Amino acid sequence: MSVFHSTVTRRDFMKALGLAGAGIGAAAALTVPQFHDLDELAATGPGFKRDWYVKERDLFNPTIEIDWGVMKRYNGRTQSQSTGVLQQYPSYNNGVDDRKAAGNAMAAARLANQDPGYSQKFQALNNGKNNRATYPTWTFTGTYSDSKSYGSTNTSLGLPKWTGTPEEAYNMFYSAMRYYGYTWLGVTEIEDHWRNQLFDLYSTTGTNSMYTFENVDAPYIAADPTGVSKEKWVIPTNVQIYGVAFSEAASPEARKCPSAISNSNNSIVDKASFLRNRMAGFLNVLGYHIFGNTGDQSMPLHTGIMGPLTGYAEASRQNNYTLTSENGPHHNDFTMLTDFAMSPTKPMDAGIWKFCAGCATCAKHCMGRAISLDKEPTYDIPTTDGLTSTFHNPGPKAFWLNWVACATNREACGGDCWPQKGGRMCWIQCPMGNDKAAMIHALVRTTVSQTSIFNSFFATMEEKMSYGIYEPDDWWKMSLPVYGQDSTIGAAKGGYAK
Ligand code: SF4
Ligand code: SF4
Structure with a gap:
């Protein structure tokens, strides 16, 4: 501070x-x-902080009174979460079978009657909640070919396929995703723009797949007829498919220190595999599927494209990394495909892309000189070492990143881009990534979204105030958010407001 x-x-x-x-x-x-x-x-400081009106009491003197004269060590074998212990009490045994049968009948009636709170969407939410990362290896076809491994389905519960408007579908899907731990959602309808210009032809070498479209009802996997990769992964065109991008807020606080934990991902980046299973369980109970994305190198849709096109983020000078209006570059994204018809989301303008043109703070802090310092973006992709930069795709008017310089610098710095093992400087120093909770940053974001006349001033002030980086050991003294992420992003009035 x-x-x-x-x-x-x-x-x-x-x-x-x-x-x-x-x-x-x-x-x-x-x-x-x-x-x-x-x-x-x-000012908050380290450790758990309560409101000012909460008083501290003496040790062994809680608000509940205790007779220390009679207190003895407890025998945990007699605790009541054991049926054997419960059965020692007549009132438990009295009518136990009838009671359980009545309870089961009540649960069945709630399901059959679709009582509020037990309706199909709550059954779906519960089924997804029960799906954790220990479920079967995910293949490209996802739950289209293996829905039974992901808990209940609509048919196993005796429910019809859910129907509703695309807006209702989006709201349900978004609420479930928030419940399971993700922050932003982008949705797009897969049509010719995507099929002809935006889908990769092949996944990363090693993942060995070719993406292709066929007039079929469900995705399938077969040998790649071109011989370039091992398999072709077929996306159906007989049913309307939607692309979804999930993005998880990550904490700027955890990354501002050059340290072993200040890499780009927070402690729960593996939540992506949890979420995949959970959204699968959720959709199966509604009668739909989710597929694609067998891992980081086989995302069906680029996150760098999905953010700007579906509006949870804008493009940035960092090129591959997009910036959200809530906490800049601090987010982890992954993409999937589904037959669940949701209303598409649209691109946003929070003034971020314009801000980047006058900022270049990340470029100045990039020791690898990988980020462009150009004043304006360009359609022309620069060569790298005199060779074609195969890692870029023409089309966008962008600030083009030199990925070779980035990789070289990170290799020279023990895996990251600071002389001692340390964080990604482009993320750490980005003014758009500073503490959302601070009033001044809210002011900057609001101003930037309305006018660009203060952009250069804001960029310089952020640099002068050195928000980006601080001593690693300061991290241990901070008031830290759970899981290293701000879960209030996108939650009106701190959450649960309508
Ligand atoms: S990760 Fe490091 S080397 Fe790569 S662009 Fe960012 S600051 Fe530069
Ligand atoms: S540091 Fe500045 S130029 Fe770089 S991504 Fe952030 S806002 Fe854009």
């Missing part, structure tokens, strides 16, 4: 915008005790 009180304070920053005092007064009025500036308001 000390940097906030140094040469350029947040107050100075707000003064420069002609807004000094506006936010502070409002915040102080709501909060007891009074805060003198934004730094005090933001």
Whole structure:
């Protein structure tokens, strides 16, 4: 926090915008005790922090009273989560079979009657919840060919195929995805743009697959007739297929330190495999399927394309990495395909792409000189070492990244891009990735979305205030979000508001 009180304070920053005092007064009025500036308001420190009105009591003196004279060590074998223990009590044995039968009948009636809370969508949600990462190896055809391994299906529960509007479908799918742990959702209808221009021809070498479209009802896998790869992965065109991009918020806090944990992914990046199984279980109970994506190298749709085209993120100077309007580059994405008809989501404009043109902070901090310092994006893909840059696809007017320079620099730095083992500087230093909770960053984001006249000023101020990086050991002293991610992103009023 000390940097906030140094040469350029947040107050100075707000003064420069002609807004000094506006936010502070409002915040102080709501909060007891009074805060003198934004730094005090933001100060939290390490460990679990409760509200100011919660008092601390003495050790062994909780609010419930205890007679320490009679307290003895407890025999855990007599605890009541054992049926054997329950059966020692007559009231448990009294009518046990009738009671269980009545309970089972009640559950069956709730399902049959589709009672609120037990309706098909809740059955779907529950089925997905029970699917964890230990389910069978995922193949390209996903639950089209193996829905029974993912718990219940609509037919096993005696339910019809769910029907509703695309908007209702999107809302259900989005709610389930949030429940299972992901933050943003992008949806697109697979049509000719995707089939002819956006789908990869082949997956990464080693994954050995060719993506192709055929007039069939369900995806299937066969030998690749071109001989370039081992298999062809066929996407059906007899049914309308939708592309979905899931993106998970990751924490800027965990990455701002050059350290062994400041790599691009947080501690729960493997949540992607959990989510795949869970969304499969969810859709199966509605009578639909999810498929594609057998791993990082075989995403059916590029995340760098899906973000800008489906609107959960905008393109950035970092080129492959997109920026969300909530926390910039700090997100992990993966894509899949489904026959569940949802309303597509549209591209967004939060002023981020324009901001990148005047910023270039990531490029200045990239030791590998991999990120373009050009003032304007271009359609022309630069060569690399005088050779064609095969890692780029023409079409976008972009700031083109030199991937070879990026890889070379990371190899030279022990796997990352800082001399000692450390974080991705382009992510760490990006002003759009700074703490969403801080009032000043909310102000910057709002301003940037409306006008670009302050863009260069914001970019310079962010650099001067050195938000991006701090000493690794400071991380242990911070107030940390669970799982290294801000789960309130996208949750109105902190969550559960309608
Ligand atoms: S990961 Fe590191 S080397 Fe690669 S572009 Fe980002 S800052 Fe540069
Ligand atoms: S550091 Fe600046 S130029 Fe780079 S991605 Fe972030 S906003 Fe864009």
